[in-house]
Amino acid sequence: MALILRNARLIDPQVGLDEVADLLIRDGRIVEVGHDLTAKTYVERDLSGKILVPGLVDIHVHLREHGFELKEDIASGTRSAAHGGFTAVCAMPNTTPITDNALAVEYVKARAAEVGKCRVLVSGACTKGLGGETLxxxxxxxAHGCCAFTDDGRGIKDTGMMRRVLDYAAQFDRVVMPHCQDDELVGKGQVNEGVASTRLGLEGWPAEGEELEIMRDIALCRLTGCPLHIQHLTTKRALDLVRAAKAEGLPVTCEVTPHHLVLTEDHIGDDYPTSLKVNPPLRTAEDAAGLIEGVVDGSVDVIVTDHAPHAEWEKDREFELAPFGMIGLETSLSLILTYLVDKGIIDYNRMVELMAIRPREILRQERVALEAGSVADLTVFDPNIEWTVQASDFLSKAKNSGFIGYELKGRATDVYVGGYATMENGVVVE
Ligand SMILES: [Zn+2]
Structure with a gap:
């Protein structure tokens, strides 16, 4: 039976499409884009007033399974993703056991196939046990479907080892996604070093702890030719390094999170909110403005959440003792709509590039476009819904968002993965 999605505003810069039209879907793929479409037998949905785009993908997500199911698991994490409008996520390997071998990759794939509400792409560790010592x-x-490599959560200290990782990954045309952090320099840093660390009396985390390692990894990218994707970049100078690498023609890309765009070190008040303790830390207002410039001019390739769920008791501690990270899947799209699109800083086309097109290109995934023949992974959102972020509304097991109480405009309402609805009218389909 065919599915016809009617009257949504279809936006896809890949095919130069921005008009109200219908989509006819059969066997998981788009069959036709046009007006007044019909089929022999079909069900239809009226999506008047909504916007439909190629399905959103978040390439930096911590699903926590295996090992940390008290924070999140694949069932809850992918429900959270669907609720936020995502059709696919890339799972980070820092689980227990760590995803550093084929069996662990197979486990995540199998579990996702069994209980997942979106596609789960699996990234593997660069080094055994994330130890930085052995490939x-x-x-x-x-061979078992791992789409990218990262030791996310820490930097690879040994430059020779990082070179071997890049040499090896290049043979498979897989991107390496470093969490750029000089662990020794960052030390026990809690917040950005400078005004914030002084004001709060907390150990500082210098921007150079990130920038030095980005500089090194770009040099290694030049040496090896391996595609390099810088994870959660946070400073203006770091972005300038990526700009220069791109201008040189190196295969370097980067990502930023909504929290590093919308929040700064100034948001960390004297109530020491652990929900704003993230890795890398919130930086200065000047850095955030610099990142937004990069989102506009194309130096930033992708928006990711770095969705990092933690149990309530873990975050409910002194700032220095609380773990780093915040969840993001259920607020990402709405934050980008509210703070960038609605303010006229970027348009819908650019948003689709950042959240649907470039993520697939970087992870070597099949293109999804609003055209006949494409896989029907689709995200539908209502740009006019106004809502307040509430912990009780999250489908994630975790509630550690830095945006509780924020009033946002625009929200995902319907999501299709391979032509099947995973969310309808804002409710995840069970
Ligand atoms: Zn990281």
Missing amino acids: AEMGDMV
């Missing part, structure tokens, strides 16, 4: 079984993981 992980990268080739074997690629």
Whole structure:
């Protein structure tokens, strides 16, 4: 039976489409885009007033399963993703056991196939146990469907080891996604070093702890030719390094999170909100403005959440003792709509590039476009819904968002993965 989605405003810069029209879907793929479409047998949905775009993908998500199911698991994490409008996420390997071999890759794939509400792409560790000393079984993981490599959560200290990781990944045309952090320089840093660390009396985390490692990894990218994707970049100078690398023609891309765009170190008040303790830390207002410039001019390739769920008791501690990270899947799209699109800083086309097109390109995934033949992974949102972020509304097991109480405009309402609804009218389909 065919599915006809009617009267949504279809936006896809890949095919130069921005008009109110219908989509006819059969066997998981788009069959036709046009007006007054019909089929022999079909069900239809009226999406008047809503915007439909190629399905959103978040390439930096911590699903926590195996090992940390008290924070999140694949069932709850992918429900959270669907609720936020995502059709796919890329799971980070810092679980227990760590995803550094084919069996662990297979586990995540199998579990996602069983209980997932979106596609789950699996990234593998660069080094065994994220230890930075021995190569992980990268080739074997690629053979089992691993789409990228990262030791997310820490930097790879040994420059020779990082070079081997890049040399090895390049053979498989897989991107390496470093969490750029000089661990020794960052030390026990809690917040951005400078005004914030002085004001709060907390140990500082210098911007240079990130920038030095980005500089090194770009140099190694030049040496090896391996595609390099800088995770959660946070400073203006770091972005200038990426700009220069791109101008040189190096295969370097980068991502930023909504929290590093919308929040700054100034938001961390003297109530020491642990929900704003993130890695890398919130930086200065000048940095955030610089990142937004990069989102506009194309230096930033992708928006990701770095969705990092933690149990309430873990965050409900002194600032220094609380773990780093905040959740993001259920607020990401709405934050980008509210703070960038609605303010006229970027348009819908650019948003689709940042959240649907570039993520797939970087992870070597099949293109999804609003055209006949494409897989029907689709995100539908209502740009006019006004809502207040509430912990009780999250489908994530965790509630550690830095945006509770924020009033946002625009929200995902319907999501289709391979032509099947995973969310309808704002409710995740069970
Ligand atoms: Zn990270």
